[in-house]
């Protein structure tokens with residue numbers, strides 16, 4: 384039972400093992416002979432049996448025999464990332480790293496030159512020519528984990544033996560798990576959370592597709608697909624059930640949307656997670672929001688001196704309303720939390736009413752609205768005012784009633800923070816007028832309107848000067864970007880620090896329209912928005928876009944990021 388069954392592959396592998404210092408030739412031969420004929424994984428079998436002392440030498444010898452180029456530590460560029468060239472499920476199943484170093488033709492890194500299935504997959508997947516290159520297994524596994532952000536080992540453990548299970552049968556009923564399997568699912572769920580936290584994700588989406596299960600993280604506002612191991616779909620129900628149990632939801636109810644919260648404890652830290660399940664034709668999808676993850680403090684907002692001084696003077700006011708405006712997801716509540724954190728001292732009593740409570744603040748009384756028991760913004764605010772706090776935060780001024788109570792609060796000596804859903808600072812005034820608030824009430828209660836957007840911050844480790852031809856002078860002039868600052872424009876590159884995206888974190892760009900006596904007159908006279916905007920600028924408001932250009936010139940963000948979130952100066956909505 385030794386060399387009789389050994390074909391050419393076994394001979395090549397035996398020779399490579401010997402070249403790599405394998406002393407136990409009979410054990411090598413036996414390991415290879417034990418593999419079923421034609422089975423893949425001979426390379427894995429030898430390495431798993433620890434029969435190869437010097438891995439790089441083994442692969443160098445193997446490469447020479449099969450006439451493939453070999454590199455012990457090939458370059459794996461982040462741009463384009465392997466993830467963007469080959470989807471996770473193919474890369475992880477076949478353990479192939481697709482790279483395009485220095486814009487060279489496509490190169491596929493493998494450690495198993497005998498894996499015919501992988502070769503077949505590559506032929507079917509890529510329309511362009513590619514070359515194979517051999518690299519050590521340890522290198523490829525680490526690079527895969529790095530590129531795909533996957534706890535690959537855990538997936539393997541979970542799906543092994545389930546690959547052939549009938550997915551439809553598993554999908555029908557709640558999967559009953561064995562004890563040890565239950566524990567494995569729990570650790571799998573923890574891995575999804577800890578990976579999300581490591582990647583600074585704010586949301587996790589678990590979405591069943593027709594033939595797959597997709598997991599996506601939202602990082603710095605962009606969705607990134609992560610970790611789709613082969614066959615993870617068979618775990619779909621177990622995974623969703625586990626999450627529902629953690630949130631005390633009804634695991635048997637799969638036809639109606641449900642929502643709840645998970646108090647997650649991970650590595651000694653507590654996280655507040657909001658969960659929502661949505662039934663879809665392919666099964667239940669789950670959205671998880673990690674609350675309070677994006678934390679901006681006043682100095683960390685990266686405000687310039689002018690803006691910071693304006694905001695500090697607003698926060699020093701004893702009463703009045705300060706409104707932060709912007710579309711959904713522009714970080715309005717993060718900014719309000721920043722303000723409250725600045726004001727949160729022993730002498731001040733701060734009470735909030737929010738939907739939901741996104742961040743818990745020490746020493747602050749926070750109330751979540753519950754419309755089902757008639758605890759609305761208006762009802763909550765009314766009872767808050769009876770307790771006579773110094774500072775009040777109202778999550779949103781959604782309706783006339785809430786807004787009127789807030790104004791009354793401001794006029795009776797409270798400092799009130801809230802948000803409005805409008806495009807720019809001056810738009811906040813029109814919005815309140817449209818709600819039916821009397822102009823003199825706005826003029827006498829509101830101290831300032833802030834508008835803000837979030838832009839991604841360039842990764843400091845890899846940002847680089849923009850090629851001179853990228854932004855022609857004329858184009859910059861048309862945008863209102865000062866052309867003499869052209870030389871300071873930077874662009875994203877992508878590196879290990881930023882997982883190849885070129886960006887790391889976000890920052891706010893803010894405009895502040897202060898309600899001065901002149902502005903009060905314009906509001907009372909119901910002046911057109913354009914006149915109010917001109918007045919605001921004359922009185923020192925730096926429009927968001929212009930503020931954004933200063934951040935571009937400082938190398939902190941890009942032209943494209945600013946364009947994407949701000950309108951040109953002329954457009955007023």
Ligand SMILES: [Zn+2]
Pocket residue numbers: 842843844845846876877878879880881882883885886
């Ligand atoms: Zn980077």
